[in-house]
Amino acid sequence: MGQNSVTKLTAMVHVVAARHCLLTANASSAKTFSENALVAAAYAGSSRAEAAQKCFEVANQKVQKSATYFADCLRGVAVLFDRGSTSGNTSGTNASVNDATLIGAVVALCHAGWERGPPRCASEGTYCISQILTLFQAPL
């Protein structure tokens, strides 16, 4: 079961990954908008900048929460790969690597985690990788 058909697990992982993409994109846009509003505050007043900053904070909170969900999905997928490598498999190969839909789910997580990371920053790449490594190392 689960070799070449969509399973509930892979569908759930895709949904969480897509949602993570959306929330990080929102946070990225909110950051840019907030910065621009702050620059314009000198002549346009501070109310708009304050509202934009609030939006940015809310967007960031959602990203943080989504990162937790993201970590849960990583743990679940990791369990399947662990099971595949130890479930009486005498050939020494991991059955999970031949599971197309499961690999697809991992690919979706990688896209969401690496390519659509947290809001843009100068060292975004390093930041993303460190965040995800932290999630991986969290206790199950």
Add this chain to the structure above:
Amino acid sequence: MTTPADASLSANAVDVATRAEWIRGAILNLANKGGAAAAAAAATANLLWDIAPSRLRETAGDGVGNQWHDLLCAIASASVSKFPTQLHGTYCISQILTHCLPIVQSNYSYTLRKTDTFLLQSQEVYPAPTAGCTISGAGYSWDRIPSRN
């Protein structure tokens, strides 16, 4: 202080995000208890997942839709972390959801199509238009292909 149990029975409105955290917490706690409690948690998560498409259609276009989507992710992620084997043993129709920002979904799908070769294998292949079909060559459109039912 109001406990979740008190508040959930209260007539006062509690936002969806808070309820999502309660449900997520309940699923995680019950899953850790094992046995019948874990089975109940799995059944609840499955139920919420199964009703998700219709609920999302009902709430599409308003703020509740977004909150419902967050709730779904909260529950789905908890389920994936606690019941990976069971969930991967159950087939389901793809429920990749649309977003309020179509361009984001579009970019996500486009990037996934480019790099996930496994996705290509699972695409349903439609039959070529038949002689009785009114679709002409240059104007061929996926959306206009008649249902096979």
